[in-house]
Amino acid sequence: MRAHASLLHLDLDAFFAAVEQRDKPSLRGKPVVVGGVGSRGVVATASYEARKYGVRSAMSTREARSRCPHAAFLTGRFHAYREASTAVMTLLRSVSPLVEPLSLDEAFIDLEQAGLPDLEVPTVTAFAEELRGRVSEVTRGLTASVGLGTSKFIAKVASDLDKPDGLVVVPPGTEAELLRPMHVTVIPGVGPATAERLRRAGIHTVLDLEAVGLDELVRLVGKAHGTGLFHLARAEDDRAVVPEREAKSVSVEGTYDTDLTDRRLMEGLLTRQAGEVAERLRKHGLSGRTVSIKVRLHDFTTLSRSSTLHSPTDSTATIARLARGLLTDLDTSGGVRLLGVGVSGLADWIQEDLFGETTDEAEEPPEVVEPPSIRRSTWAPGMDVEHAEMGRGWVWGAGRGVVTVRFETAESPAGPVRSYPEDDPQLSAWRPPVTEDEQAG
Ligand SMILES: [Mg+2]
Numbered sequence: 439m440r441a442h443a444s445l446l447h448l449d450l451d452a453f454f455a456a457v458e459q460r461d462k463p464s465l466r467g468k469p470v471v472v473g474g475v476g477s478r479g480v481v482a483t484a485s486y487e488a489r490k491y492g493v494r495s496a497m498s499t500r501e502a503r504s505r506c507p508h509a510a511f512l513t514g515r516f517h518a519y520r521e522a523s524t525a526v527m528t529l530l531r532s533v534s535p536l537v538e539p540l541s542l543d544e545a546f547i548d549l550e551q552a553g554l555p556d557l558e559v560p561t562v563t564a565f566a567e568e569l570r571g572r573v574s575e576v577t578r579g580l581t582a583s584v585g586l587g588t589s590k591f592i593a594k595v596a597s598d599l600d601k602p603d604g605l606v607v608v609p610p611g612t613e614a615e616l617l618r619p620m621h622v623t624v625i626p627g628v629g630p631a632t633a634e635r636l637r638r639a640g641i642h643t644v645l646d647l648e649a650v651g652l653d654e655l656v657r658l659v660g661k662a663h664g665t666g667l668f669h670l671a672r673a674e675d676d677r678a679v680v681p682e683r684e685a686k687s688v689s690v691e692g693t694y695d696t697d698l699t700d701r702r703l704m705e706g707l708l709t710r711q712a713g714e715v716a717e718r719l720r721k722h723g724l725s726g727r728t729v730s731i732k733v734r735l736h737d738f739t740t741l742s743r744s745s746t747l748h749s750p751t752d753s754t755a756t757i758a759r760l761a762r763g764l765l766t767d768l769d770t771s772g773g774v775r776l777l778g779v780g781v782s783g784l785a786d787w788i789q790e791d792l793f794g795e796t797t798d799e800a801e802e803p804p805e806v807v808e809p810p811s812i813r814r815s816t817w818a819p820g821m822d823v824e825h826a827e828m829g830r831g832w833v834w835g836a837g838r839g840v841v842t843v844r845f846e847t848a849e850s851p852a853g854p855v856r857s858y859p860e861d862d863p864q865l866s867a868w869r870p871p872v873t874e875d876e877q878a879g
Contacts, residue, residue, distance in 0.1 A: 439674055442557035443586045443607055444549040446566060447593035448573070450526065451581045451602035453543035455485035457518050458510075458820065460579050462832055464844055464852035469493070469509035471502050473738060475819055476697075478772060480737040482514060486602060512820030514738060516693055516776070517870055519543075525576040533569065536679045546590055548679040562586050563607050570605060578848060588613065589675035595624055613673035618645040625670045632659055647671040688724065689732075689780030690714045695867060696816040697736045697773025704770065704777060705762045711779040712758035719781060725750035726781035729760040733768055734776035741768055746783065757781060817841040817860060826864035828856065836860060 450456065454472040459465050469488035473481040479499035491506035499511065523542040530537045536548035554561055566584045573582045581603040585596025588610050595616070596606040608616055621643060622628050622636050639658055641647050647655075648671045656664035669675070690711040698704055708731065719725055729751075730744035743764040751757065761779045817823070817836035823843055824830050831845035834855060841860045846853030858865055 439613070439676065440588045441610060442550075443559060443562055443588055443592075443610055444557045445587055445590055445593040445679065446547040446549055446562075446569075447585045447587075447590070447597040448526075448530065448545055448547065448569070449583050449585075449597045449601075450522075450543035450573075450577075451583055452483055452485050452489075453522075453580070454483035454514060454519055455488070456580050457515070457522055458512055459485060460577075461515075461518060461848045462510075462820075462844070463846050463848070463850065465510050469506050471499070471506070471509045471511050472514050472820070473499055473502075473511075474736050475499060475511050475513050476736060476773075478737065480739075482738040484509075510819075513818040515820060515822065516734075521870070522577045522580060526573055526582075529569075529572055529576050536681050538679045538681060546593065546679045549586075559607055559609050563605070566605055566607070570603075589673065590677050590679070591626060591670060591675040592616075592673060594626075595620075614648075617671070617673055618643065618648065620644050622647055625667060627663065627666060627670075632663065635659055644671055687726070687780050687782035687784065688715050688718050688722075689730075689778055690718075691732060691776060691778025693734075693776045694774070695818055695821060697775055698777070699771070699773050701765075701770070704765060704774060707777050708761040708765060708779055709758040711777070712761050713754045715779050715781055716752055716754040716757050719752040719784075724784050725752040727751070727783040728781065729757050729764070730780045730782065731761050731764045732776065732778040732780070733765070733770065733774055735770065736773035736775060740776070743767060744782075750783070751781075822868040824866055824868040825856075825858075830868055841865065 455470045458470050458472060467487065469491065470485040471481055471488050471493055472483045473479055477500070481493060481495055481497045481499055481502050483495060484493040484502070488506050488509045493502045493506050493509065502509070503511065519542055527537065527539055527545065530545055530547055534547050534549060534552040536551050538546040540546070549557060549562055549565065552565070554565060563586070566586055570582055570584055574580060583597045583601045583604045585593045585599065585606050585608070587593040587596050587608040592608050592613050596608045599606045617624065622641060623633050624644065635658055636647070641650060647667065652664065652668045655668050658664065659667065692707065692711070727750045728744050728746045730742055732740065732742045734740045745760045745764055757779065817833045819833055819835055821833045822830065823833055825843065825845070828845045830847050831843045831853065834842045834844045836842065839860050840857050842855060842857045843865070844853055844855045
C-alpha cells in the first residue's frame, strides 16, 4: 500500500449500451440491452435505464425481455466498441507510461509516472476530473467513472462507488474504514463459493473477516486464498500496474453479422486467415512459436486457445493445421460471430530446420464462400445499414420478409423509421473502412 492515492482505475459506464445510445439518438435515455438476441442469448451490457428494471449482465436475454419488454434489444457492433476503446487507451497511455487495460472499457493507471507536481489528494483529484473530461471528448460523449486509491484494490472499489459518471478518491489512511461495512464479495477472488463458506462461518462483512485469524482463514478457504484474503481484508495490496507489453504478435480476424455454425466453413476461414498471417510474417522476416485462435460465440463469450511449437514457424500449412486443431476443442454449436488466428512469441529469425523440411508446403487456401456479412435475410437488430437514398441508419427490427430501419447517426437528430422488403437492393450492411492498424494484432 502506498502513501498516496496514486493508483487510478477508470471504467467506462455501461460501455456497449452507451456506445449504442451515442450512435442511435432515438435510444438516448431509453432502456437498451446489448447481447445475444437469439433464444439462448445472454445480456452483455444493459443501459442504466434498463438496469432500473432489474436487467443485468450475464442474465439470459429471455429473462431480460420479461423484465423490460420495451427495451431495445440489440446485437453488438464490435467495430464501434473497439474504436472507442482504442481512443480511450491511447489517451491513457499519453498521460502515463504505466497503463494496464483489464478489458475494452477498464484500465489501471499509475500516476507516479504521470509527471504530476505532487500526489496529494487535491492534485490527483483535479487530474482525474480533467481526464474524465478528455475521455468524454475522445469518445464523443461517453462517460467514465474513476476511482483513486493507494492500491489497485482500493482504486477499483472506489470507481464503483459513484457510478455512473462518478469520481471517488479514497484518501490514504481511510481504506479500512471504507471497506469494513462492505460485504466480503467486494474483495477480488471472493466468488459465490468462497462467500458461502465464509457465510457459514458467520463472516459477512470485511469487518467480520478482519476479526478472523490467518490460521482460521487458511482452514476455511485454503492456504493461497486464505493468505490473500487476510491481507486484502486489511486493504494490503502491493500489486503493481503492469503495462501491456508491446504487441509481439501478428493476427488476423473477421467478424460476421450472422452466427456461423458450419464447421467446414469455419475451418476454411481459419485456413485462409492462417495464410494471411503467414504472409505477413514472411513479409517482415518474422516467425513465431505460439499459434492461437480467437472465437467469439453468439453470446459474446470470447475464447482463445493456443498451442506452442518447439521452433518458430512462418508456414501457412503449420499455422493452419494448428488453428484448425484448436477449433476442434471448442463447442461452437451455438454459433460463432468472430474468428481469428494469431502467431506470437515472435523471433526475427527462423530456426534452421534440422530435419530438412521446407518451411511451406504451399497449402492452397480452400475455396471459401464469404460468410453472409451482407446476406440480406439476416438483418440483426442494431446493425449499421446504408440505404441508397435515405443514407445511414440501423436495423430496428426484421422478420416476415420485412426489415425496418431507423435512419439516424450519432451526429443526426432522432431519425425516421421506414420498412423495406428484406431483399431490397437499395439496402446494404454498412461497415467502417478497415485500416491496416485494426487488422494487425
Ligand atoms: Mg464498464
